[in-house]
Amino acid sequence: MDFLRPADWEEALAAKAEHPSAVPIAGGTDVMVEINFDHRRPEHLLDLSRIGELHEWDADGPDVRLGAAVPYARIIDHLHTELPGLALAAHTVGSPQIRNRGSVGGNLGAASPAGDSHPALLAAGAEVEAQSVRGTRLIPVEEFYTGVKRNALAPDELIRAVHIRKATGPQQFSKVGTRNAMVIAVCAFGIALHPESRTVRTGIGSAAPTPVRAGVAEEFLAAALAEAGCWDSGAPVPPSVAREFAELASGACNPIDDVRGSAAYRRRAVAVMARRTLGWVWEEYRGTQGRGTLCA
Amino acid sequence: MRVTFTVNGRPQEADDVWEGESLLYVLRERLGLPGSKNACEQGECGSCTVRLDGVPVCACLVAAGQAEGREVGTVEGLADHAARRAGGTSADRARQWRPDPADTVELAPVQRAFIDAGAVQCGFCTPGLLVAADELLEHNPDPSDADIREALSGNLCRCTGYEKILDAVRLAAARAAEGD
Numbered sequence: 001m002d003f004l005r006p007a008d009w010e011e012a013l014a015a016k017a018e019h020p021s022a023v024p025i026a027g028g029t030d031v032m033v034e035i036n037f038d039h040r041r042p043e044h045l046l047d048l049s050r051i052g053e054l055h056e057w058d059a060d061g062p063d064v065r066l067g068a069a070v071p072y073a074r075i076i077d078h079l080h081t082e083l084p085g086l087a088l089a090a091h092t093v094g095s096p097q098i099r100n101r102g103s104v105g106g107n108l109g110a111a112s113p114a115g116d117s118h119p120a121l122l123a124a125g126a127e128v129e130a131q132s133v134r135g136t137r138l139i140p141v142e143e144f145y146t147g148v149k150r151n152a153l154a155p156d157e158l159i160r161a162v163h164i165r166k167a168t169g170p171q172q173f174s175k176v177g178t179r180n181a182m183v184i185a186v187c188a189f190g191i192a193l194h195p196e197s198r199t200v201r202t203g204i205g206s207a208a209p210t211p212v213r214a215g216v217a218e219e220f221l222a223a224a225l226a227e228a229g230c231w232d233s234g235a236p237v238p239p240s241v242a243r244e245f246a247e248l249a250s251g252a253c254n255p256i257d258d259v260r261g262s263a264a265y266r267r268r269a270v271a272v273m274a275r276r277t278l279g280w281v282w283e284e285y286r287g288t289q290g291r292g293t294l295c296a
Numbered sequence: 297m298r299v300t301f302t303v304n305g306r307p308q309e310a311d312d313v314w315e316g317e318s319l320l321y322v323l324r325e326r327l328g329l330p331g332s333k334n335a336c337e338q339g340e341c342g343s344c345t346v347r348l349d350g351v352p353v354c355a356c357l358v359a360a361g362q363a364e365g366r367e368v369g370t371v372e373g374l375a376d377h378a379a380r381r382a383g384g385t386s387a388d389r390a391r392q393w394r395p396d397p398a399d400t401v402e403l404a405p406v407q408r409a410f411i412d413a414g415a416v417q418c419g420f421c422t423p424g425l426l427v428a429a430d431e432l433l434e435h436n437p438d439p440s441d442a443d444i445r446e447a448l449s450g451n452l453c454r455c456t457g458y459e460k461i462l463d464a465v466r467l468a469a470a471r472a473a474e475g476d
Contacts (some may be wrong), residue, residue: 001314001315003359005361005364028359029354032356033337033339033357035316036318036338037338037361041316042397045316046313047362050361082338083444093452095339095449095451096352096446096450097354097428097450098354098357098450100351100352100353101357101358181449182452184341
């Protein structure tokens with residue numbers, strides 16, 4: 001095995017071009033587990049931990065350009081206003097030790113359907129900035145996940161950053177597991193209200209081969225809220241609408257039975273999380289509207 | 297490969313390090329610092345918790361080469377680290393560190409509190425908990441119970457001695473407050 005230690009980003013791209021099978025390592029919270037357990041013996045480890053710009057972010061403009069290796073702990077501390085859904089999801093990652101090292105770039109590179117940041121990225125709206133010596137491209141996060149632990153990166157590409165829409169409305173995240181720390185999601189749900197476009201976006205984790213949006217549920221909810229005038233009135237979401245939204249979200253799942261939970265349980269849990277998180281974000285939205293007249 | 301870094305204030309060099317090796321392995325097997333414990337090797341148990349440039353991390357998940365040029369703090373250097381933080385003068389204590397069967401070694405306040413509160417049972421999780429608890433108190437001298445639980449949530453104690461461990465952190469915080 002070779003340990004490649006590029007001093008800057010250009011060197012890293014050149015190294016990846018020269019050794020397309022090199023495995024990038026930043027926080028190491030996924031890669032080192034695989035090496036420790038002999039599940040992986042890459043010919044080259046590409047250490048990205050020394051590249052300063054990967055640990056920085058830029059929050060000017062409508063997006064946050066989040067460096068691929070910014071640890072979860074810094075997202076929680078510094079970006080919870082701009083990226084509330086992602087900050088909530090980050091807080092459920094592992095433990096303080098893991099949050100000090102793990103990053104969204106690593107979550108995307110690993111592309112596990114159980115990665116905690118995916119539902120929040122899907123709900124907020126995000127693009128993955130992939131770079132190689134050939135150039136840069138922005139991949140919508142929906143198209144980034146291509147299969148279980150597979151993503152849309154070309155062999156010579158590295159994740160430079162993630163562009164995440166700043167929140168313009170309330171966001172929430174919910175995750176089912178056996179305790180509050182050190183838990184791989186049984187399943188997870190993210191939701192974001194986008195009041196300016198009167199749309200709702202969602203993300204489901206660990207309940208399909210890839211993280212997915214519940215597109216039909218999103219469209220149903222946006223139409224139902226518009227029809228009932230809820231965006232203007234700030235009235236509560238009618239219970240029948242919340243129930244239908246939950247059922248449609250559950251329908252977007254394609255889960256499996258595994259050691260962490262059964263497919264049936266995951267479908268049920270996603271429905272419950274969808275209904276609850278909708279309640280939470282809508283209560284917050286109503287609070288910012290400052291009124292509570294009844295929906296027609 | 298060779299890895300050169302600082303451990304508990306002292307320059308260290310490890311040779312013939314395998315590229316896939318963890319920082320934990322280097323500390324324990326090459327540098328003779330077995331305080332950090334090796335258990336899960338997947339970041340779940342926290343018994344290998346060390347400070348990397350001051351930040352608590354699982355040493356089993358840091359590739360040895362990533363420690364190049366960096367500062368690592370282990371439980372072996374905790375007493376010295378605490379003394380320096382408190383403005384003590386014995387900056388070289390870690391260099392002279394030796395196991396002391398007579399138990400006369402000066403301990404960090406958090407170590408003393410763990411003993412006094414009965415927070416050490418089999419002792420395997422203790423080094424990781426000490427490093428995590430010391431870092432908590434460094435940044436938050438008066439932590440709430442929720443703060444303590446959160447800060448120690450990455451450290452498992454299979455003796456399930458958590459209540460005493462929480463007592464120990466509260467005790468260390470209370471003593472520090474009295475001493476101020």
